[in-house]
Amino acid sequence: MKTIFPVDFQRMSVHKDSQAMLRRASEEGIETVWDRLAKQEPQCGYCSLGLSCRNCAMGPCRVDPFGDGPQKGVCGADADVIVARNLGRAIAAGASAHSDHGRDILEVFHATAAGETTGYQIADEGKLKAIAADYGVELEDRSTREVALEVAEAIMEDYGTRKGSLGFLKRVPAKRLAVWQKLDILPRGIDRENVEMLHRTHMGVDNDYVNILLHCLRTSLSDGWGGSMVATELSDVMFGTPKPVSSEMNLGVLKADEVNIALHGHNPVLSDVIVQASQDPELLNLAKEQGAAGINLVGLCCTGNELLMRRGIPMAGNHLIQELVIMTGALDAMVVDYQCIMPSVTDVAKCFHTAVISTFDKAKFPGAIHITFDPHRGIEIGKEIVRRAVQAYAGRVADKVYIPGEPIPMMAGFSVEAIVEALGGSPEPLLAAIKDGKIRGAVGVVGCNNPKIKQDFGHVQLCRRLIENDILVVVTGCAAVANGKAGQMRPEAADMAGPGLAGICKALGIPPVLHMGSCVDNTRILVLAAALANQLDVDISQLPLAAAAPEWYSEKAAAIGTYAVASGIYTVLGVQPPIFGSKNVVQLLAEGLEDVVGATFAIEPDAERAASLIRRHIEVKRRELGLPYHDPQTIPLPERGREKSPAVA
Amino acid sequence: MKTVFVNPERCLGCHQCEIACAVAHSSSKEVSLALWEEPLPRRRIHVEPGPTYNTSFANKCRHCNPAPCEQVCPTGAIHRQQDHDLVLITATKCIACAMCAMVCPFDVLTYYPVAETGPQRVVAVKCDGCVDRLSRGDIPACVEACKAEALVFGELNELLKAGRLRESYAVVAATTMMEGQAPAVPETVHAWRAWGASAEEATQGGGER
Numbered sequence: 001m002k003t004i005f006p007v008d009f010q011r012m013s014v015h016k017d018s019q020a021m022l023r024r025a026s027e028e029g030i031e032t033v034w035d036r037l038a039k040q041e042p043q044c045g046y047c048s049l050g051l052s053c054r055n056c057a058m059g060p061c062r063v064d065p066f067g068d069g070p071q072k073g074v075c076g077a078d079a080d081v082i083v084a085r086n087l088g089r090a091i092a093a094g095a096s097a098h099s100d101h102g103r104d105i106l107e108v109f110h111a112t113a114a115g116e117t118t119g120y121q122i123a124d125e126g127k128l129k130a131i132a133a134d135y136g137v138e139l140e141d142r143s144t145r146e147v148a149l150e151v152a153e154a155i156m157e158d159y160g161t162r163k164g165s166l167g168f169l170k171r172v173p174a175k176r177l178a179v180w181q182k183l184d185i186l187p188r189g190i191d192r193e194n195v196e197m198l199h200r201t202h203m204g205v206d207n208d209y210v211n212i213l214l215h216c217l218r219t220s221l222s223d224g225w226g227g228s229m230v231a232t233e234l235s236d237v238m239f240g241t242p243k244p245v246s247s248e249m250n251l252g253v254l255k256a257d258e259v260n261i262a263l264h265g266h267n268p269v270l271s272d273v274i275v276q277a278s279q280d281p282e283l284l285n286l287a288k289e290q291g292a293a294g295i296n297l298v299g300l301c302c303t304g305n306e307l308l309m310r311r312g313i314p315m316a317g318n319h320l321i322q323e324l325v326i327m328t329g330a331l332d333a334m335v336v337d338y339q340c341i342m343p344s345v346t347d348v349a350k351c352f353h354t355a356v357i358s359t360f361d362k363a364k365f366p367g368a369i370h371i372t373f374d375p376h377r378g379i380e381i382g383k384e385i386v387r388r389a390v391q392a393y394a395g396r397v398a399d400k401v402y403i404p405g406e407p408i409p410m411m412a413g414f415s416v417e418a419i420v421e422a423l424g425g426s427p428e429p430l431l432a433a434i435k436d437g438k439i440r441g442a443v444g445v446v447g448c449n450n451p452k453i454k455q456d457f458g459h460v461q462l463c464r465r466l467i468e469n470d471i472l473v474v475v476t477g478c479a480a481v482a483n484g485k486a487g488q489m490r491p492e493a494a495d496m497a498g499p500g501l502a503g504i505c506k507a508l509g510i511p512p513v514l515h516m517g518s519c520v521d522n523t524r525i526l527v528l529a530a531a532l533a534n535q536l537d538v539d540i541s542q543l544p545l546a547a548a549a550p551e552w553y554s555e556k557a558a559a560i561g562t563y564a565v566a567s568g569i570y571t572v573l574g575v576q577p578p579i580f581g582s583k584n585v586v587q588l589l590a591e592g593l594e595d596v597v598g599a600t601f602a603i604e605p606d607a608e609r610a611a612s613l614i615r616r617h618i619e620v621k622r623r624e625l626g627l628p629y630h631d632p633q634t635i636p637l638p639e640r641g642r643e644k645s646p647a648v649a
Numbered sequence: 650m651k652t653v654f655v656n657p658e659r660c661l662g663c664h665q666c667e668i669a670c671a672v673a674h675s676s677s678k679e680v681s682l683a684l685w686e687e688p689l690p691r692r693r694i695h696v697e698p699g700p701t702y703n704t705s706f707a708n709k710c711r712h713c714n715p716a717p718c719e720q721v722c723p724t725g726a727i728h729r730q731q732d733h734d735l736v737l738i739t740a741t742k743c744i745a746c747a748m749c750a751m752v753c754p755f756d757v758l759t760y761y762p763v764a765e766t767g768p769q770r771v772v773a774v775k776c777d778g779c780v781d782r783l784s785r786g787d788i789p790a791c792v793e794a795c796k797a798e799a800l801v802f803g804e805l806n807e808l809l810k811a812g813r814l815r816e817s818y819a820v821v822a823a824t825t826m827m828e829g830q831a832p833a834v835p836e837t838v839h840a841w842r843a844w845g846a847s848a849e850e851a852t853q854g855g856g857e858r
Contacts, residue, residue: 011852041698042705045661045797049841062796065838066659069796452702454852575848580841605848640847 013320013455015485017251020404021324030351032323033342037451049581050083056203065581075203083582084209084216085201087558090577091216092197094559097339098520099159099190099227101267102234104360106155108269108375109234113148119273119378122148123240127417131155131233135167148237155230161189166222168229171530175539176568179597180221185214185566187222190230194219213588217566217597224526224563231267231520235306239272242309242415242517244422244510248407249484251321253314254330256401258296259287259393261386262316262325264345265337266518268306270359270373270382274335275311277382287390295386300325301340302477302518308412309517317485318456318478319449319553323348329400333389337373338363340448340554353395357385410484411491412515414474416528422508427531430472434544437628438500441544441618442472444516444525445479446560447552450575456482458550458574458607463488465611467512470498471618474528477519478551488513522560526567536625541568541598544621546614550574550607565589565599570617572602572610612637650734653778653789654808655707658833659799660696662705667692669794673779676764688762693776694791695757702845707800709791710757710776712736718749718758726773735778740765743772 009019009026012034025032046052046062053073054060061073063082072078077085112120122128122144132139132147135154139147158166165186169177180186187193197219200206206215236242254260261278263271277283278295287295298316299307307313316325319340325331326348333355334345346367349356356368359381364370371385414422423429433439445463449455459482463473467488475483483489488496494505497512505512516524525547533540547564549557552575564571579585589601604610615635622629668680675683675690683690694709716736719727726742727749729735738749740763750758750773760771779789787793792802801808815833834842 042660042662042664042696042703044663045703045705045838045841046663048703049661049837062663064796064798065661065835065841066797067835068798452848457851576841576844580837580844583837586837586840603844605844606851640843640850 011454012451014457014460015250015455017317017404017485018321018324018455020402021251021327024327024402025324028327028351030327030348031344033320033344034451036344046581048576048578050086050578050585051079051581053077053082053085055085055201058203063581077207079582080209080584081207081212083579083585084212087577087579087585088197088201088212088216088219090555090558091219091562092194094555094557095219095223095227096194097556098223098231098559099194101339101520102190102227102230103159104267105231105234105238105269106152109148109238110152110156111375112238113145113152115145117375117378118380119276119382120238120375122237124237127233127236127241131237134170155234158226158230159190161192164188166190166226168225168233171527172225173530173533173539176530176533176541179539179568180566183214183217183596185218185221187218187226190222190226193222209582209585210588213585216562220559220562221566223559224523224567228520228560229523229526232517232523235268236415239268239306240310241417242413243418244411245309245312245413246409246411247308247312248314248409249317249481250405250407251316251325251328251403252405252407253296253298253316254325254328254403255293255296256330256403257293259290259292259294259332259390260296260298260330261389262298262300262331262334263303263307263313264300264322264334265341266302266306266339266520267337267360268303268310269375270337270378271303271307271335272310273378273382274385275307275313276379277386280383280386283383283386283390286387287393290390290393292390292393295390300334302520303337305412305477305480305515305518305521309415309515309521310413312412314407315481315484318481320451320455326352326354328403329353329397330403332393332396333357333385335359335385335389336363336365336368339556341365352400353392353397355388355392357388359385408485408487410487410489410515411511412480412484412489414510414514414516416524416531419514419528422510427528427535431532431535433500433504435627437622438470438504439472440470440500440615441546441621442474443545443614443618444474444476444522444547444564444569445483445550446476446519446522446525446547447549447557448478448554449482450551450553453551453574453605456485456551458605459483460486460488461607462548462550462610463513464496465608466614467493467497467501469611469615470500471615472501473513474516474525475513476516476521476525479549480515480517483513484515489515519556519560522564526563529567529569538625539568539598542621542625544618544625544627545569546617547571548574548610548614550605550610561601565593565601566597568598570599570602570614572604572613574603574605574607574610576603576605606638606640608638609640650805651803652712652805652808653709653792654801654803654805655709656799656801657699657704657706659797660705660707661797661799662696662698662703663797664696665794665796666694666707666791666800667696669790670694670776673782673790674777686764688764688768691759691761691763691774693757693759693774701842701849703842704845707791708755708757710736710778711755712776712778713754717752717754721748721752723748730780733778733780733783735780737777737780738773738775740772745771745773747773749773
């Protein structure tokens with residue numbers, strides 16, 4: 001019989017802090033995401049093959065993948081159409097999440113430009129000017145606030161369809177833009193493409209799976225070069241463009257003698273003022289009166305990454321840590337904004353004294369204290385939240401506190417601007433290193449945790465193999481936290497890298513795995529790729545680049561992977577998306593797209609094999625660019641043990 | 650003898666058979682109403698996960714003959730229904746001693762309150778072969794719900810012959826280099842399961858940091 005609680009902690013996570021907390025969960029009978037996955041097994045094959053459709057009330061329908069049962073839904077949609085429609089809706093949901101996050105930042109930026117907020121400012125005028133240039137906003141003889149207002153209004157127009165195409169497309173290399181124009185997939189409006197996807201996937205609209213998949217590309221581009229880019233760029237303007245900063249990671253960043261507040265979610269717009277509020281003398285005094293030595297902020301997920309990048313706030317962990325951090329008994333408050341916050345956190349919090357504080361009216365949690373975010377009273381609300389956390393500290397039970405292990409030092413803050421600065425003001429030295437082969441290429445390893453993959457094993461192992469083979473790795477989101485906890489983001493980690501990459505890292509004093517930010521900050525990778533392509537006057541798809549999402553789970557990741565491929569970057573997914581019910585869709589995404597956008601997806605859960613696929617791809621690109629290359633076929637592709645034939649390669 | 654035969658390689662883990670089973674054993678026979686009944690109707694078929702993602706097996710009473718459960722039942726609550734060759738439980742006679750569960754080779758017994766005895770006590774609950782449906786000329790509810798032919802209903806020897814034919818095609822194809830005619834699972838399902846096997850293998854690798 002299956003045990004109710006999985007107890008083989010080493011199979012669940014590579015990290016000792018997670019394993020210690022999982023043991024505690026098991027002993028105390030606290031349910032976690034791993035338990036719930038075990039209870040969901042077996043998960044529905046129709047759904048995970050993408051063959052079930054709930055889009056209308058003639059259904060729900062499902063197509064038999066064995067070919068004997070129904071081959072069409074009630075409306076007549078076959079496997080290809082159903083799989084494509086489901087994928088399209090997932091991408092639209094992911095792109096919507098990023099884009100709505102961007103809009104929230106934009107609204108605060110607009111109000112700040114109008115002088116209506118407290119706790120916000122224009123922190124980076126240089127960045128504002130750069131965005132103004134993209135949007136054609138005149139700078140001459142105008143105040144920062146006037147420019148900011150006009151920029152805000154110009155970006156707001158990008159959410160609709162006023163101008164026909166997005167402002168940030170000015171950053172796209174001409175050759176890539178031509179590819180999109182030829183395919184007629186230029187993103188026209190950030191909201192528009194998402195709405196159009198919902199329209200197309202309504203019964204009886206787009207009945208051609210190829211046409212739906214093309215719109216998947218366009219929808220994702222409206223995220224990557226639209227909504228997400230707005231979020232990143234305007235966050236930089238308001239909170240500062242990240243610069244290299246030292247910090248620490250894992251559950252050891254919690255402090256037994258201080259008020260611990262975890263900032264969880266994705267949007268930095270509130271958490272940034274909480275950082276200011278936590279330094280308020282009155283609140284620090286209040287903490288002292290309660291017997292705490294101070295107020296300690298820690299990050300979770302991408303809100304944490306935003307604060308780490310700009311303020312050096314340490315990270316407690318990534319997606320799969322969110323329940324476990326509460327089980328330390330040392331967390332006084334978890335402040336949540338939105339995205340990737342499990343509804344279960346309030347259940348776990350009930351077993352401890354932790355106050356869960358929700359802050360966005362669009363993201364409420366039964367069992368949480370709700371304090372509505374309002375930028376007009378930003379700093380006051382920040383103080384109110386910190387006060388609640390200090391009050392919660394009074395309920396902490398000393399016997400229940402268990403903080404496993406010591407934090408791991410790491411380095412973050414590698415915005416494109418910071419990387420260029422580290423290189424001496426131009427991307428030329430990086431290009432030179434790539435040209436002479438000291439660095440073979442660069443790979444963005446991004447994306448979430450998924451309990452179907454041992455926590456962080458996919459991220460850590462893949463990045464390790466890549467740097468060992470002189471491939472520069474840039475990371476965001478949960479992948480970044482995984483690498484930080486594994487010690488791969490200290491400058492000394494250069495010793496783990498191959499000789500070429502190690503030499504360059506040591507000369508610059510940087511780690512071989514560079515933290516580029518949160519998951520909306522994957523747009524920084526696009527900007528860097530575009531800059532390299534422009535420097536060489538080639539398309540992005542010609543560069544020795546790749547991307548990987550070894551442990552992805554979310555619809556947002558589906559959108560990110562798709563905009564990477566649509567932008568010309570080969571992308572390896574560790575978790576299979578629900579598309580295997582349609583051979584045609586799989587073939588188009590894994591092979592057919594090569595001739596369309598110059599890049600494809602691959603699916604490979606084995607990090608060793610994924611590393612080989614990426615290394616081979618990079619050498620192929622080097623050969624095509626006329627750079628010194630290794631014969632790709634000489635790079636061994638490890639055999640699968642149990643399953644000899646490749647899933648999709 | 651007609652029986653419900655399980656093809657585990659065709660099971661997609663969708664749980665449709667479980668839902669259909671519970672509804673077939675409800676008073677209302679309507680999915681939307683069954684959820685409000687007291688006691689709740691229970692599934693008598695159980696789709697449990699296999700060793701890797703994307704594998705599963707639908708487990709149910711095999712209606713053994715002789716049936717160990719029938720042989721050990723101290724109250725005579727378990728008996729063989731001759732018309733359809735099924736092993737049935739008379740709920741009112743059951744004392745929930747779990748002897749049947751202890752000797753069942755397939756662990757198919759569960760204990761819940763049922764409509765016949767009311768919500769106050771639990772009794773042994775297992776597949777009754779949809780005897781009511783069979784009497785009406787219908788096939789078992791789980792088989793009707795399965796769109797993947799993981800569950801099929803028919804004469805045992807005929808069902809086995811279908812499997813033998815597939816084996817025969819495969820063996821002849823392998824020995825004569827002909828193209829195989831009827832693979833056990835299509836390429837799509839094969840690739841879907843291959844990810845599960847590979848993910849499982851990756852999980853076994855690597856230590857802690």
